[in-house]
Amino acid sequence: xxxxxxTTAAAASVGDEDYVDMxxxxxxxxxxxxxxxxxxxxxxxxxAIALSDDEVWYDGLLAFYEMYKFFETHLPExxxxxxxxxxxxxxxxxxxxxxxxxxxxxxxxxxVVKYLAHLEEVAAKNELLLFAYAYQMYMAxxxxxxxxxxxxxxxxxxxxxxxxxxxxxxxxxxxxxKATAKAAAAAASGDGVIDEDDLQARPMxxxxxxxxxxxxxxxxxxxINVLKSKLRRVFNSQYGxxxxxxxxxxxxxxxxxxxxxxxxxxxxxxxNRANLRKLAMAAILISSIYLAIxxxxx
Numbered sequence: 283x284x285x286x287x288x289t290t291a292a293a294a295s296v297g298d299e300d301y302v303d304m305x306x307x308x309x310x311x312x313x314x315x316x317x318x319x320x321x322x323x324x325x326x327x328x329x330a331i332a333l334s335d336d337e338v339w340y341d342g343l344l345a346f347y348e349m350y351k352f353f354e355t356h357l358p359e360x361x362x363x364x365x366x367x368x369x370x371x372x373x374x375x376x377x378x379x380x381x382x383x384x385x386x387x388x389x390x391x392x393x394v395v396k397y398l399a400h401l402e403e404v405a406a407k408n409e410l411l412l413f414a415y416a417y418q419m420y421m422a423x424x425x426x427x428x429x430x431x432x433x434x435x436x437x438x439x440x441x442x443x444x445x446x447x448x449x450x451x452x453x454x455x456x457x458x459x460k461a462t463a464k465a466a467a468a469a470a471s472g473d474g475v476i477d478e479d480d481l482q483a484r485p486m487x488x489x490x491x492x493x494x495x496x497x498x499x500x501x502x503x504x505x506i507n508v509l510k511s512k513l514r515r516v517f518n519s520q521y522g523x524x525x526x527x528x529x530x531x532x533x534x535x536x537x538x539x540x541x542x543x544x545x546x547x548x549x550x551x552x553x554n555r556a557n558l559r560k561l562a563m564a565a566i567l568i569s570s571i572y573l574a575i576x577x578x579x580x
Contacts, residue, residue, distance in 0.1 A: 306521045307514060313533045314418075317540040324544060340379045341551045343499050346419075346543075347372045348394050349401070353416040356405050361413045361520070363512055366420050371498035378496040393545045400542065404535060410520055410528065414535040417517050423499075424506050 311318075350368045376384045390398070405412045493501040502509060524532060 303518060304514075306518050310517075310521070310533065310536060314536050314540065317537050321540040321544055324547070336379065338550060340375065340496075342547075343372055343375060344388075345391065345394065345546050345550055347376075348390050348398055349415070349419060350423075352398060352401050353412070353419065356401075357409060357412060357416055361409065361516060362416055362420075363509075363516070365502075365504055365509060366513065368420075368423065368499060371501070375496050375499050391546075391549050393549045397542050397546060400538070408528070408531075410524075411531055411535045413516075413520065414532050415539050417513065418536055418539040420513060421510065424502065424510055 347369075350372065353362055354367050354369050401412060401415065404415070521529065521532065
């Protein structure tokens with residue numbers, strides 16, 4: 283029995299329902315790592331400050347709305363479980379921010395039209411290649427989307443809990459901390475550093491556990507780790523059965539996800555305005571503190 287088979291058997295024997303063999307996930311991640319990392323760097327550089335701005339956040343959601351809608355109308359449930367569907371959640375967020383008649387003036391931007399045309403071509407070739415896009419996009423929403431939403435809610439001071447929710451959030455944060463510590467201990471090497479490629483051991487981002495109005499797109503009622511495990515199992519069941527040609531095509535389309543996403547990200551409006559406004563506010567705050575200190579010293 284190989285090491286991977288032994289690990290899988292051991293997990294199954296203890297009834298770990300969240301366990302997913304990461305062999306294929308690591309293979310795909312390695313094949314897309316360069317373009318994935320470039321996307322992360324560029325997005326973080328562009329949105330580091332601006333995402334707490336409502337106009338930037340909702341225009342970003344609007345930019346990617348059509349893609350999620352496409353996946354949910356073109357992929358069967360065996361490839362995309364309904365628990366992951368986001369279309370209606372996106373639309374409720376848009377109605378909250380833009381108003382109930384937001385669709386009357388809505389028109390997909392050119393970069394999105396180009397993206398959708400490519401998805402049509404991919405779907406016509408093989409729905410499994412379309413799943414390459416869905417897999418990356420929903421994983422991103424359940425990882426980066428969670429972190430961005432939580433940071434945004436804190437920055438916008440929306441992290442206000444209804445009565446009776448404070449204890450629930452406190453417990454969720456304690457559980458997340460314990461899970462992170464456990465993952466760190468399990469994945470630590472001799473120098474105490476977590477192996478970035480050990481996807482099974484990497485700590486989960488803290489889940490957004492409340493849903494103020496306008497924040498539904500990244501809110502999942504089910505536990506994120508359960509949903510991610512479910513999607514990874516779908517991926518494993520398909521990718522493991524691919525021949526070499528289909529596997530190569532799947533990897534290439536997985537790389538295209540990041541390339542096309544970058545084109546769409548560049549269309550998000552209000553980023554420069556939001557960044558300049560927040561930098562100006564920070565400069566004013568720092569100047570005020572400096573003047574206050576000088577007055578105290580005098």
